[in-house]
Amino acid sequence: MKNCDQFRELIEAYALGALDPEDRAALEAHLAAGCPDCAKAVEEARWLVCQLAYTAPEATPSDMLKGRLMQTVRAEAQSERKPRMLPTKNAIPSWLWVGVAALLVFSVYSAWTTRRLQNEIREANERAATLGIEHGRVLEQLADAKREAMIMMDPTSRKIALWGEHAHPETLEAKWHSQLGVCIVGDKVPMPSANHVLQVWFIPKKEGAKPMPSAMVRPDANGKLMLYVSAPPESMDDTKAIAITEEPAGGSGWPTMPILWSGKVT
Numbered sequence: 190m191k192n193c194d195q196f197r198e199l200i201e202a203y204a205l206g207a208l209d210p211e212d213r214a215a216l217e218a219h220l221a222a223g224c225p226d227c228a229k230a231v232e233e234a235r236w237l238v239c240q241l242a243y244t245a246p247e248a249t250p251s252d253m254l255k256g257r258l259m260q261t262v263r264a265e266a267q268s269e270r271k272p273r274m275l276p277t278k279n280a281i282p283s284w285l286w287v288g289v290a291a292l293l294v295f296s297v298y299s300a301w302t303t304r305r306l307q308n309e310i311r312e313a314n315e316r317a318a319t320l321g322i323e324h325g326r327v328l329e330q331l332a333d334a335k336r337e338a339m340i341m342m343d344p345t346s347r348k349i350a351l352w353g354e355h356a357h358p359e360t361l362e363a364k365w366h367s368q369l370g371v372c373i374v375g376d377k378v379p380m381p382s383a384n385h386v387l388q389v390w391f392i393p394k395k396e397g398a399k400p401m402p403s404a405m406v407r408p409d410a411n412g413k414l415m416l417y418v419s420a421p422p423e424s425m426d427d428t429k430a431i432a433i434t435e436e437p438a439g440g441s442g443w444p445t446m447p448i449l450w451s452g453k454v455t
């Protein structure tokens with residue numbers, strides 16, 4: 190039987206719908222038993238998810254929630270450092286953990302981004318533990334996760350709303366960092382048809398210039414989309430817009446389908 194403290198560690202994931210069924214059932218039973226503290230924490234986490242998971246940039250999590258996030262990140266870093274988790278030869282340097290943890294903690298972006306990055310880091314680490322050798326690749330994945338967090342948080346990143354055309358009322362959000370690349374996130378994104386992907390295009394300002402084909406992605410089963418474009422066009426100012434179309438798997442060199450989302454870069 191878990192106590193309140195143990196349930197608290199699950200509450201962000203619960204509010205995000207990311208908890209596994211066993212933990213969820215346990216937490217729901219605990220809530221049904223009428224614990225006022227945990228109920229309040231759930232309410233707060235839900236509020237934060239609503240405020241932050243999508244677009245609201247000004248919302249600030251309460252100290253209580255920040256504290257819990259910090260605890261989660263610390264616990265994560267600690268447990269990953271245990272020697273049984275990692276062959277020491279390939280241990281991930283602790284400065285990287287400190288960097289990632291600090292970035293996650295100070296992120297007001299959202300609880301789900303944090304959760305996702307933590308999962309990514311945990312998975313990368315588990316892979317390192319199993320394989321033992323692919324050190325460089327794991328570091329690369331960590332660097333990607335860190336870059337994504339930095340792009341989302343850096344106030345100098347340019348925020349670009351991608352408005353849905355046709356029957357796509359959802360808005361995606363892109364953040365373009367002049368050095369680090371572009372991150373695109375979205376929620377409740379409809380699944381492309383089988384063997385199709387969502388492909389990003391950068392539309393140049395120059396008259397008659399060809400749209401630049403870029404990264405491809407499929408949203409996850411819950412419609413969450415997070416995409417990192419490492420090599421956008423060199424100059425944001427020469428780019429008119431970002432657009433997304435559905436294309437056959439593998440992508441296209443030229444958009445073959447109508448634009449589903451688009452947003453002006455300036």
Ligand SMILES: [Zn+2]
Pocket residue numbers: 192193196219224225226227228
């Ligand atoms: Zn409780």
